[in-house]
Amino acid sequence: MIRRPEIQKIVNGYDDLRIAVLGSHSALEIMDGAKDEGLDTIVFCQKGRETPYQRFDRIADEIKILKKFSEMSSAKNQKMLRDTSTIIVPHRSLTAYLGYSVIENSLKVPIFGNRALFQAEERNNKKNQYYLLKKARIKYPKIFKNPRDINKPAIVKVQEKKRKLERAFFTVSSFSDYKKKSESKIKQGIISKNDLKNAVIEQLAIGTYLNFNYFHTPISKNVDFLGIERRLQTNIHDYNALPAKLQLELDIDLQNIEVGHTPASIRESLLEKVITIGDRFVAAVKKEYSPGIIGPFSLQSVITKDLEIIVYDVSLRVPGNPILATTSPYTKYQYGQTFGVGRRIAMEIKKAYEDDALSKIVT
Numbered sequence: 555m556i557r558r559p560e561i562q563k564i565v566n567g568y569d570d571l572r573i574a575v576l577g578s579h580s581a582l583e584i585m586d587g588a589k590d591e592g593l594d595t596i597v598f599c600q601k602g603r604e605t606p607y608q609r610f611d612r613i614a615d616e617i618k619i620l621k622k623f624s625e626m627s628s629a630k631n632q633k634m635l636r637d638t639s640t641i642i643v644p645h646r647s648l649t650a651y652l653g654y655s656v657i658e659n660s661l662k663v664p665i666f667g668n669r670a671l672f673q674a675e676e677r678n679n680k681k682n683q684y685y686l687l688k689k690a691r692i693k694y695p696k697i698f699k700n701p702r703d704i705n706k707p708a709i710v711k712v713q714e715k716k717r718k719l720e721r722a723f724f725t726v727s728s729f730s731d732y733k734k735k736s737e738s739k740i741k742q743g744i745i746s747k748n749d750l751k752n753a754v755i756e757q758l759a760i761g762t763y764l765n766f767n768y769f770h771t772p773i774s775k776n777v778d779f780l781g782i783e784r785r786l787q788t789n790i791h792d793y794n795a796l797p798a799k800l801q802l803e804l805d806i807d808l809q810n811i812e813v814g815h816t817p818a819s820i821r822e823s824l825l826e827k828v829i830t831i832g833d834r835f836v837a838a839v840k841k842e843y844s845p846g847i848i849g850p851f852s853l854q855s856v857i858t859k860d861l862e863i864i865v866y867d868v869s870l871r872v873p874g875n876p877i878l879a880t881t882s883p884y885t886k887y888q889y890g891q892t893f894g895v896g897r898r899i900a901m902e903i904k905k906a907y908e909d910d911a912l913s914k915i916v917t
Contacts, residue, residue, distance in 0.1 A: 555659055556669075558845075562913035565664040568639035571907050572596060572615075573900070574663075576626055577607055578647035580895070583876040585613040587896025591904050596640065598626040623651035627661050635663045641916060643849075643899055644672065645872040664916040666903060671843045671870050677711070677754045681842055683868040690838035692831050692853075693864050695756040701732045704755065710736070712753035715746045725758060759856040759864045764818055766853045767873060768832040769898050771915045772845050773906055777832045779825075780850070780898060781882030783875045786814035812874065817881035820857075827863055835868075848915055849902075850895045872899070 573588040575581040577599035585595040589612060596616040597607050600623045607614045620626065635642070641664045642648070649657060649672050657669050673679050674686060687694045698704050709725050710732065724739065726732040732755075739745045765785065769778040820828060831853060840846030852875070854867035872895055878885075879894030886892045906912045 556662060558917050560662065561664050561916055564636055564662070565641070565912045565916050568664075568907075568912065570639040571903065572638055572640040573903070574598070574635055574640045574642045575645070576623055576648045576651065577603060577617075578623070578651070579645040580872045580874050580876065581645070582606065582610060582613065583879065583894055583896040584643045584645070584872060584899065585896070586879070587894065587898065587900045589613050590893070590897045591900035593900055593904065596635075596638075598623065598631070623647070624653075624656075627652050627656050632661065632663050640664075641666050641903060641912075643667070643872060644669075646869070646874065649675075649871070664912075666849055666899060666916060667871055668843055668845065668848045669917045671839065671847070674843065675868065675870050678752055683870075686835065686838055686842060687865055687868070689842060690831070690834040692834060693862065695759050695864060695866055698755040698757065701755060702729045704729050704732055707758040707760075708732075708755050709758050710753050710755050712745050713749045715743060715749065726755075756866065759858070759866055761856040761858040761864070763854075763856055764820065765873065765875065766828050766832065766855055767850065767875060767878060767895065768836075768852070769850045769895070769902075770832075770836045770847045771849060771902055771906075773902070773909070773911050773914050777829075777836050778888065778898065779829055779832060779884050780895060781878040781884045782818040782820060783815045783877050783881075784818050785812045786816060787812055815875050815877040817877050819883065824857070824861065827861075831863060831865070845914075845917070848917065849899060872896075 572594040573584065574596045575584045577597045581597055585597060588595050594615045595613060596618060597614045599607055599617060599619050601619050601621055604617060604619055607617050625631065644665055644667045652661065654673050657672065674682050676682060684694060698708055704726060707725060707727050709723055711723055724735050726735055736750055740747055740750065763784060764782050766782055767780040769780055835853065836847050850872050852869035852873040853865045856864045856866060858864060876894060879896065880892065882892055902915060906915045
């Protein structure tokens with residue numbers, strides 16, 4: 555495992571600053587924020603997926619095209635990143651394509667984030683998001699450990715067989731319903747029997763779905779509440795808008811793969827609850843994963859009819875939500891201007907550099 559003092563020694567030797575991202579997920583948002591703060595950028599693209607970064611040419615100072623995303627962690631590229639005073643900003647695709655083992659054990663480049671914390675997103679991890687939410691005294695859905703115990707509407711969260719970045723979520727109402735739907739998806743090749751064994755079955759939380767986005771580092775004064783967005787998901791999103799009679803007549807496989815975002819806000823009287831759970835989560839993570847949260851995180855939540863917040867998923871790195879950059883009133887309330895996650899990251903890195911505190915915000 556890479557020791558933090560090694561990384562701190564590297565970053566303390568930097569005489570300039572550059573931001574590196576893997577060309578997927580939230581790369582555009584991260585680089586846009588960096589450019590707004592006057593920082594140089596480099597993006598690593600897999601051949602065939604470079605067009606957006608070439609087209610939006612204001613934000614990428616250098617585009618490095620690779621045969622595979624995983625080549626970003628080659629010894630040659632790592633040396634280049636260190637030699638050019640570069641800090642990597644992580645998102646979901648970085649952890650997916652490079653893998654936790656590489657990130658934790660062989661990627662000797664400063665990362666803006668707590669690299670030991672990323673695995674907590676995986677539900678089979680011992681100190682996973684449920685563990686952290688429990689420590690933070692934040693409510694999350696009931697877990698059905700045995701499918702036979704399903705007695706209320708539930709959602710099965712299982713990894714897709716072919717696309718390891720995606721999860722083939724499906725809803726069930728009973729054990730027989732679970733058995734029927736899971737066998738069908740296995741037969742269609744959507745999921746595997748082995749992945750189904752590792753699936754998590756959560757009681758379906760009914761209410762309004764809102765993703766609360768926050769930001770904190772060891773040099774932050776407070777936990778920033780950056781804003782809210784909602785996910786747009788393949789055919790399930792507009793399917794839900796159809797009349798019930800038509801839904802019953804349609805025989806289609808539903809998917810909830812994320813394809814976009816839409817902005818949202820929350821009534822002012824609920825803001826105290828939103829701010830409180832962010833503060834609690836940061837405090838809990840600091841105790842369990844030193845040095846704690848470094849950067850953005852998201853508590854994907856449901857607000858019930860009783861105005862209770864239930865957190866059903868957690869993002870522990872840059873969430874995919876570029877919509878905040880132009881729609882969040884909450885950053886304006888605090889900073890006097892509207893901006894997104896990417897710029898908030900760049901602001902913090904720039905401040906740390908100016909205050910000779912980069913070693914406090916990298917691992």
